[in-house]
Amino acid sequence: MAAIQASGLTKRFGNLYAVDGVDLIVEEGEVFGFLGPNGAGKSTTINILLDFVRPTSGSVSVFGLDAQSETTAIRERLGVLPEGYDLYERLTGREHVELALDLKDADEDPDALVDRVGLTPSDARRKAGEYSHGMGQRLALAMALAGDPDLLILAEPTSGLDPNGARELREIVREHAQQSKTVFFSSHILEQVEAVCDRVAILYQGRVVAQDTIDGLRKELGSGERITLTVNRVPEGIAEKLGTLQGVASVGTEPGFVYVSCTDPTVKIDVIDDVRNAGAKIVDINTSKASLEELFAAYTGQGEEVVV
Amino acid sequence: MTKRWLEVARKDFQYARRSNVFLVLVGIFTFLTMAIFILPGVLTVAFGDSLPADATTEWQLFQASATAGATVIPITALIAAYLSIAGERQSGRIRVLLSLPPSRQDVVIGKFVSRSVLMSIAIGVAYLVAVVVSVAFYRDLPLVTLFWTVGLSCLMATSFVGLAVGISAATRSRMQALALVLFIFVVTVVLWTPLLGAISGLVAFGLDSQPDGLIAFLDVFPPSSTFGALYDSLVGALVGPATESDAFYRSDPVLFVLLVAWAVVPVALGYVVFERVDLT
Numbered sequence: 001m002a003a004i005q006a007s008g009l010t011k012r013f014g015n016l017y018a019v020d021g022v023d024l025i026v027e028e029g030e031v032f033g034f035l036g037p038n039g040a041g042k043s044t045t046i047n048i049l050l051d052f053v054r055p056t057s058g059s060v061s062v063f064g065l066d067a068q069s070e071t072t073a074i075r076e077r078l079g080v081l082p083e084g085y086d087l088y089e090r091l092t093g094r095e096h097v098e099l100a101l102d103l104k105d106a107d108e109d110p111d112a113l114v115d116r117v118g119l120t121p122s123d124a125r126r127k128a129g130e131y132s133h134g135m136g137q138r139l140a141l142a143m144a145l146a147g148d149p150d151l152l153i154l155a156e157p158t159s160g161l162d163p164n165g166a167r168e169l170r171e172i173v174r175e176h177a178q179q180s181k182t183v184f185f186s187s188h189i190l191e192q193v194e195a196v197c198d199r200v201a202i203l204y205q206g207r208v209v210a211q212d213t214i215d216g217l218r219k220e221l222g223s224g225e226r227i228t229l230t231v232n233r234v235p236e237g238i239a240e241k242l243g244t245l246q247g248v249a250s251v252g253t254e255p256g257f258v259y260v261s262c263t264d265p266t267v268k269i270d271v272i273d274d275v276r277n278a279g280a281k282i283v284d285i286n287t288s289k290a291s292l293e294e295l296f297a298a299y300t301g302q303g304e305e306v307v308v
Numbered sequence: 309m310t311k312r313w314l315e316v317a318r319k320d321f322q323y324a325r326r327s328n329v330f331l332v333l334v335g336i337f338t339f340l341t342m343a344i345f346i347l348p349g350v351l352t353v354a355f356g357d358s359l360p361a362d363a364t365t366e367w368q369l370f371q372a373s374a375t376a377g378a379t380v381i382p383i384t385a386l387i388a389a390y391l392s393i394a395g396e397r398q399s400g401r402i403r404v405l406l407s408l409p410p411s412r413q414d415v416v417i418g419k420f421v422s423r424s425v426l427m428s429i430a431i432g433v434a435y436l437v438a439v440v441v442s443v444a445f446y447r448d449l450p451l452v453t454l455f456w457t458v459g460l461s462c463l464m465a466t467s468f469v470g471l472a473v474g475i476s477a478a479t480r481s482r483m484q485a486l487a488l489v490l491f492i493f494v495v496t497v498v499l500w501t502p503l504l505g506a507i508s509g510l511v512a513f514g515l516d517s518q519p520d521g522l523i524a525f526l527d528v529f530p531p532s533s534t535f536g537a538l539y540d541s542l543v544g545a546l547v548g549p550a551t552e553s554d555a556f557y558r559s560d561p562v563l564f565v566l567l568v569a570w571a572v573v574p575v576a577l578g579y580v581v582f583e584r585v586d587l588t
Contacts, residue, residue, distance in 0.1 A: 047586075047587075047588065050406070050407060051406075052403065052406065052586065052587040052588070053586040053587065053588060054584075054586060071411055072312070072409050072410070072411050075407065075408060075409040076409050078407070080407035080408075082400075082403040082404065082407050083403075084400045084403060085400045085401070085403040085404050085407075086399040086400040086401045086403075086404070087401070087404070088323050088401060088404075090323055090326040090327065091322070091323060095322070099319050099408075100408060102315055102318075102319070103312065103315055103316070103319075103405075103408040103409055103410055104408060104409060105409075140404070143404070143408075144407075
């Protein structure tokens with residue numbers, strides 16, 4: 001059974017389709033990245049999943065339970081780091097975790113959860129009103145982890161976290177996945193998703209434009225590799241010449257460097273030959289796989305607006 | 309497994325208890341009961357008279373406190389509860405709660421119960437003062453009067469909490485909720501009797517007859533008026549002639565049901581609205 005299954009999910013606000021016929025399957029035990037620029041419909045999809053918002057049409061189920069009619073049964077198996085939440089400023093960190101544990105009817109040790117998200121015991125004794133945004137985010141994560149949920153839904157979880165916090169978050173996600181539990185992770189920050197997710201869906205203007213493993217997306221797009229040549233000088237007209245080669249997707253140059261993205265890895269040798277034949281001396285060669293960011297830009301056609 | 313609404317109520321109580329609003333409530337109520345129960349005794353003794361330590365005097369003190377309560381309790385109960393849902397919705401705290409197992413129904417019921425208990429505790433604390441004064445000055449504790457005074461005050465408080473929670477569930481912002489509870493207070497507590505007086509005067513003038521049953525019923529319709537009529541009937545009967553009206557619609561059971569309905573119906577209506585909205 002799928003952890004999350006959405007079919008034909010549509011939400012219209014007035015004339016605007018925030019979510020427009022989304023089909024999505026998240027299998028049990030996988031870490032699933034839900035990607036898209038701001039305003040793509042990620043929040044609305046998650047809001048429907050959590051029954052904060054009711055769909056105009058279509059449906060979504062969690063572990064086979066209907067998100068609109070079986071909310072309590074779903075939330076008993078769910079840990080959520082919601083977006084746009086606020087904490088109870090007069091309750092301490094520990095009391096927040098206790099609240100989550102009590103409402104989930106779980107009997108874990110609140111101090112262990114506090115520790116797991118990197119808050120100190122003295123942090124836990126302070127009122128949440130005194131917390132920084134990053135500490136609040138850690139506390140919200142501890143509440144999400146309460147009751148060892150089968151499905152963890154993290155909406156923009158890295159917002160407010162410093163790089164250290166982001167790394168710890170990835171650790172927690174991995175640990176959770178190792179117990180064959182499911183993580184659904186929404187983000188517009190691509191490197192976070194790339195580092196932990198088994199599969200991703202890319203949402204753009206309310207529609208799922210791609211749903212695959214990251215490698216699968218790379219293959220499908222054919223943007224296999226990127227070569228950076230460090231040269232003593234950039235030969236005249238080299239970009240145009242390389243652009244005519246079969247298997248070269250794009251070429252860029254700047255003083256001292258030639259960048260080539262290729263869909264066919266075997267074309268690399270031809271590229272190097274052509275550059276040398278044009279009279280340049282190659283000082284260094286660097287190849288890298290296409291980043292998710294480039295894939296993302298290719299799918300949404302507006303990579304430049306994406307925050308990395 | 310405890311009921312989820314009970315768990316929501318417990319947590320809300322834990323939170324609301326720490327708010328200054330609660331301390332202010334206890335302060336206001338206690339100040340009022342102190343003023344009402346202590347001042348007359350002090351003044352009498354100060355002027356050298358002996359204290360008329362009879363049941364009627366004591367009853368008058370309780371009645372005075374109930375009369376003050378009929379104005380003070382509605383506004384404080386409305387203020388204590390109008391943010392319970394609308395405020396959490398505007399701030400986003402409702403997302404934390406609703407990401408956990410409680411349903412929207414659990415949230416509405418839990419908030420209603422928690423804020424009602426909070427009001428009742430504030431009222432109870434204030435009447436502790438009355439108990440102390442009764443025992444100290446009058447060497448007597450009128451248990452029945454105390455029971456009805458506190459019980460009916462708490463019930464009226466619950467009615468206004470119900471109104472406020474219902475409004476809070478049905479509105480999307482603090483300002484909307486505030487505007488509506490103030491409107492309710494002005495209409496039901498401040499303006500109701502004068503307006504009704506004016507209307508019945510006109511009707512009586514036009515028809516050249518006594519105000520009819522509908523107006524007599526409307527007279528006790530708002531929760532604070534229901535409370536007043538029920539109080540006079542139940543507690544007044546203890547010291548004077550029974551004041552329970554002959555009319556069915558002003559009989560004690562009907563007034564009692566009306567007061568309970570004031571607590572329950574607005575909560576239910578507010579919930580129906582809240583259940584349907586998108587919490588964006």
